[in-house]
Amino acid sequence: MIAVGDQAPDFTLRDQDGEKVSLSDYKGRKVLLVFYPGDFSPVCGDQLSIYQEVKPEIAAKGVELVGVSVDSFFAHKAFQEKLGIDTTLLSDFEPKGEVARAYGSYLDAPLGFANRTLVLVDEVGKVAWTHESPNPGEFPGANVIFDALG
């Protein structure tokens, strides 16, 4: 797992609309990267839905929420629409899981996806806080995010 104080590895991934998004695009703002195992799993759906409900309160803390998984951007679009959320979802698709690996979140075979991991990147691109779930079946409630944001 990447350590607090480290420079967050930059990346460029496609979002749910196929647009390229880089971490450096968020320079000057805080961004919370939400690594999750995969679109359409029940737990991932719950996690992103509940975070969506408190997205205005997260935004009020000056933090933008961005989901990352190994799914294609087409799947992200369908998942976003199914959940009724507007959180940006980035596709860590090819090479598969490269960004998750760079952040130390990737779970190797036979799982082959990111663990449920939160990484807060500050305005200058440094890791300000992290949280990794004990297993992919559990996700941190939104309260954990607010505890970190103060």
Next chain:
Amino acid sequence: MNDLTSSAIPPVGPEDHVRRSGEEGIVVYADLACPRCAADWPRLRERPGRLVFRHFPVSSKHPRSPALHAAAEAAGRQGRFFELVDSLYADRAHVDDPHLWQWVERLGLDLERFEADRRSDAVQARIRSDFQAGIRAGVAGTPAVFDACTLQTVREREF
């Protein structure tokens, strides 16, 4: 700004919707449009001891949730909260406004008062208060069941 940092669920109080008396039982944070909640409701409802229902509408996932929670809260203001909750969970195909009006009629409620209450700021605030308390307690999906004595989440779901 509302504080959403971690906190145990609030103690059971006079504002709560409580089925059966007693000190021991469960507190359930549930979404009235959630299929899992509907599936679990008959079992939760029949558990021995006190049952406390708290609102946890996840509106992005279930767009009808806010309206259903407001309807239940409004029914509660006429003393029929759990009757409407039971009805909504038992018949998930009939949850549009005309169906709500039918439930109101069957339960013998004052429709005009029901309509005013369910759209009132007080009802919205009441629902939001439950939701935020659930967030603070770490609710991560519905139904979320807490043992009222130990305030420990009871894992009701299989992952």
